[in-house]
Amino acid sequence: KFDNRVKIVEVGPRDGLQNEKKSISLATKIELIERLAKTGLQTIEAGAFVSPKWVPQMANSSEILQHLLKTPPPSPVPLTFSFLAPNTKGLDSAFSILQQHPKSFETETARSGKSSQEGGKPALEIAVFAAATESFSQKNLNCSIDTSLQRFKDVIQNAKAANLRVRAYISVVLGCPFEGYDVDPHRVATIATDLLEMGADEISLGDTTGMGTAPRTKELLSCLSSAGIRNEDLAMHFHDTYGQALVNTAVALEHGIRTFDSSVGGLGGCPYSPGATGNVATENVVYFMESLGMDTGVDLDRVADIGDWITREIGKANDSVVGKAVLGA
Numbered sequence: 001k002f003d004n005r006v007k008i009v010e011v012g013p014r015d016g017l018q019n020e021k022k023s024i025s026l027a028t029k030i031e032l033i034e035r036l037a038k039t040g041l042q043t044i045e046a047g048a049f050v051s052p053k054w055v056p057q058m059a060n061s062s063e064i065l066q067h068l069l070k071t072p073p074p075s076p077v078p079l080t081f082s083f084l085a086p087n088t089k090g091l092d093s094a095f096s097i098l099q100q101h102p103k104s105f106e107t108e109t110a111r112s113g114k115s116s117q118e119g120g121k122p123a124l125e126i127a128v129f130a131a132a133t134e135s136f137s138q139k140n141l142n143c144s145i146d147t148s149l150q151r152f153k154d155v156i157q158n159a160k161a162a163n164l165r166v167r168a169y170i171s172v173v174l175g176c177p178f179e180g181y182d183v184d185p186h187r188v189a190t191i192a193t194d195l196l197e198m199g200a201d202e203i204s205l206g207d208t209t210g211m212g213t214a215p216r217t218k219e220l221l222s223c224l225s226s227a228g229i230r231n232e233d234l235a236m237h238f239h240d241t242y243g244q245a246l247v248n249t250a251v252a253l254e255h256g257i258r259t260f261d262s263s264v265g266g267l268g269g270c271p272y273s274p275g276a277t278g279n280v281a282t283e284n285v286v287y288f289m290e291s292l293g294m295d296t297g298v299d300l301d302r303v304a305d306i307g308d309w310i311t312r313e314i315g316k317a318n319d320s321v322v323g324k325a326v327l328g329a
């Protein structure tokens with residue numbers, strides 16, 4: 001049976017803002033998350049427990065998590081907030097906040113089996129992030145791929161022991177800023193298999209540089225399927241640097257993928273990927289999905305308004321063509 005439901009993971013508050021040089025206030029970040037919570041999006045990536053020396057913009061992620069637990073934003077669907085953690089130090093920072101508010105969030109076990117209904121406590125997800133090339137792993141995590149996987153094993157184990165959902169990114173799967181197009185899809189499949197065996201619930205495949213093309217997206221996904229990785233365990237994370245994000249999205253949809261990451265207003269870029277522009281805009285993905293008869297559950301007009309607001313707020317151009325068209329700008 002054809003499944004027309006698509007889940008969009010909004011990464012704007014983390015991936016979208018992490019690269020901004022000017023410090024963005026806590027109030028603006030929280031307002032962004034609260035506005036996004038009203039749109040029908042189910043998962044919002046809200047921060048990162050990484051070294052503030054490496055990514056200063058994410059330094060107030062503890063305060064964000066604290067706020068979301070104390071004052072959960074009203075939402076039409078049950079929400080999951082996702083936070084990056086590259087090591088157990090990051091995870092322990094998240095745990096120390098969760099311990100202060102033990103009744104303010106739902107564990108995965110409590111959440112599963114519930115029907116989609118209004119309100120309720122938010123669920124928490126932890127995200128680890130590997131790379132498909134050694135150079136990117138060194139630049140982003142200061143260690144080899146193997147060492148990063150060793151660290152993630154502990155992070156995943158501890159997060160799962162606390163009943164939290166775990167997402168695992170693999171960056172630069174379709175092109176690396178340092179190694180070019182020379183990314184081996186079989187290596188991606190091996191890393192994805194390792195992360196799933198460690199207990200990750202979902203692998204998000206990041207086209208960090210936007211160098212992915214339709215045939216190479218198809219090749220990558222076929223390789224993962226041949227390695228026994230199920231479509232329902234995968235999410236695609238496209239960047240629109242070369243304008244190929246929606247073409248690649250169509251290829252992934254056709255292959256059977258139903259989870260896609262995007263960022264409101266096309267915000268973003270990875271600090272360790274020179275020249276990388278934004279993630280594909282949420283507005284563009286929602287519009288595209290609707291044009292194909294897919295159901296995202298996301299209110300396009302509301303998202304377009306948020307894209308307009310946040311890009312003005314941080315003094316950036318609105319990078320969503322759909323957002324601008326919807327607003328008549």
Ligand code: HMG
Nearest residue numbers: 015049050051054086089090140141142169206207208270
């Ligand atoms: P390191 O320097 O090798 O770490 O960095 P270390 O263990 O030697 O520690 C150095 C210092 O960092 C120490 O502090 C630690 O306490 C501290 P000091 O003694 O010098 O004062 N530290 C931490 N502080 C806070 N939270 C932590 C933490 N860990 C250590 N969790 C490390 C290694 C992994 C920490 C560093 O490389 C790092 O934080 N990297 C994160 C980089 C990052 O966030 N990149 C962006 C996310 S990935 C991405 O954007 C791509 C993606 O979106 C997909 C796509 O777009 O395609 C996922």
Ligand code: MG
Nearest residue numbers: 015208268279
């Ligand atoms: Mg990204």
